[in-house]
Amino acid sequence: MPMRNLKLVLAFLLPFSLLALMPSVAHAADVNPMITYSDNSGLNFQAIPAQWPKAGASKYQWYINGKPVPGATKLALKATPKQKGQRIQFRESQSGVTSASVVAKIGQIIVNINPTITYSGSDLNTATLTPGTVSPKASKVTYKWYKGPIDIAGATNVTYKPATGDQGFKIYVNAKYSFKGFSEVLVNSNEVEIPVVKRIYQQLWAEEFNGPAGSLPDPSIWSSEDGDGSKAAAGGGWGNRERQYYIPSLAKITADGALNIQATTDGANQYICYYKGPCEWVSAKYITKNKIGFKYGRMEARIKGPVGAGTWGAFWMLGADIDSRKWPWCGEIDVTELVGKDPQLNYGYLHGLLSGGFGGRGTTVAMPDGFADEYHTYAIDWLPDQIDWYLDGVLFGSQQKLDKDWVFDHEFYLIMNLAMGGNLGGTIDPKLNQAQMSFDWIRFSSINGLGEVIKR
Structure with a gap:
């Protein structure tokens, strides 16, 4: 070669x-x-x-x-x-x-393979647990889902639908295995992070109070709820020992396109109140009951609060089924309560089946500059399993669906009023003879397509 x-x-x-x-x-x-x-x-x-x-x-x-x-x-x-x-x-x-x-x-019971959570992008509504591999095979197992160190109430099945409040947190399952004659064992599954879903808002309804100056609220939307509560289910003092008598004429549209609610002692003594004598105050309260209702979504209002100890301004909601399911079974959502004795504090609370008569569930947030000198925006994001409170666009409180207290799954109507005294308003300043609060606008939006305006 x-x-x-x-x-x-x-x-x-x-x-x-x-x-x-x-x-x-x-x-x-x-x-x-x-x-x-x-x-x-x-x-x-x-x-x-x-x-x-x-x-x-x-x-x-x-x-x-x-x-x-x-x-x-x-x-x-x-x-x-x-x-x-x-x-x-x-x-x-x-x-x-x-x-x-x-x-x-x-x-001791042997766990060869721990339970595993799957939570894929194709099914973001439900997390599913695949059982572990154990010996003896007939071992009994109980599950408990956790969000960080906190156990999730009632979450004991192999599937779990993450709540709004779980977003941004890692969830996992603790499995407890037991079998007669063997020592029990506790193991944890893998952790899965629940992604934060960006909220997209679309306005569905608004009340801008752009009627003629001096006119009353639009009668196609609002009704005046008059009196001292004696003829209502709440009873005299509206269930809170309030001192005012409501009349329709003390809520009027201003030339600036706002609604002004006035409370005054002037002319109050021509009405007789539940405390068996002439009324001390008159004010106004308007509601959308039987005209327009809302279910889920963002409700917000731009409000200037009242001045003076004893004033109690509120923008809130009651369950539309209140005539058949009395308070608190119908539910109450307080978007804001502005109390004159606490002029630098904003209240956001819920009242449900369990908490209704015990102060409700919610929180407060400080307002260093007060709520009476300028307009501020008060809002809630109302979801099927959570309600969040916002002050001027900043989240300050949240309540989740945890137990039977959650009755916030049906239509609610709006209420705007200025009360005097009562359980929360407290003692009225004896030098005070008038007060007012103003609504610039009220707006309602859907959240990621969730939200409903119900017109009667």
Whole structure:
């Protein structure tokens, strides 16, 4: 063979020769070995071998308390009663690679594979738990879902629909396994972060109070709820020992396109109040009941609050079914309460089945510059499982659907009023003889398409 051709053949064969001389690369097991009980004694074990990428000879070894058990090189192992509670593990080696089982305790339920949560982008409404692999197989399991360190009330199933309040948090499941004759064990699933859904608002309705100056609120939207409450279900004082008598003429549109509600002592004594004498104050209260209602969405209003101890201005909502389901079963949502004795504080509260007569559930936020000198925007985001409160666009409070107190799943109507005294208003300043609050506008929007205006 000519030398030139020989060189070409050697050049072609050399890479294959070197490849043959290289050692084969060992691969880790696809599935680690598992350990199981072969009976209900809690002492007899049977290992399930690992699954390897390629078939090959395996070597087995059992370990107790981290030390190899002499002669324990088979798939089966019998522990002694004295070894109960000690740590046990099975290891399998192939081609120099070792794959190990979980570390369990003798006489305790073995969890070879923890429960796993799946929460995919194609089904963002429900998180699903895949059960773990345990021995004994007949072990009873109970689940508890958690948001960070907080257990989620009532979440004990293999599926969970994340609430609005879960957004931005990681959730996981704690599984508790039990079986007669074995020690119970607690394990956690993987964590899944619930993404924050951006809220997109679309205005559906507005009351801008742009009627003629001096006119009363639009009668197609508003009705005056007159009197001292004696003829209402709440009873005299509107259930709060309030001192005013409502009349329609004290809420009027201004030339600036706002609604001004006035409270005054002037002319109050021509009315008789529940405290069995001439009324001390007159004011105004308007509602949208039986005319327009709302369900879910963002409700907001631009308001200038009242001045003076004893004043109690409010923009709030009551369940439209109040005639058949009395308060608090119907539900109450206080978008804002502006109380003159606390001129730098804004209240945002709910009143439901459990909390109604006990102060409600909610919070307050400080207003360093007060609520009476300038207009401020008060809003709620009302969702099926959560209500959030905002002051001038800043979130300051939130309440979640937790128990039977949550009755905020149906139509509500609006209320705007200026009360005097009462349980929250407190003692009226004896030098005070008039007060007022103003509404620049009220607006309602859907949130990500959720929100309904109900016209009667």
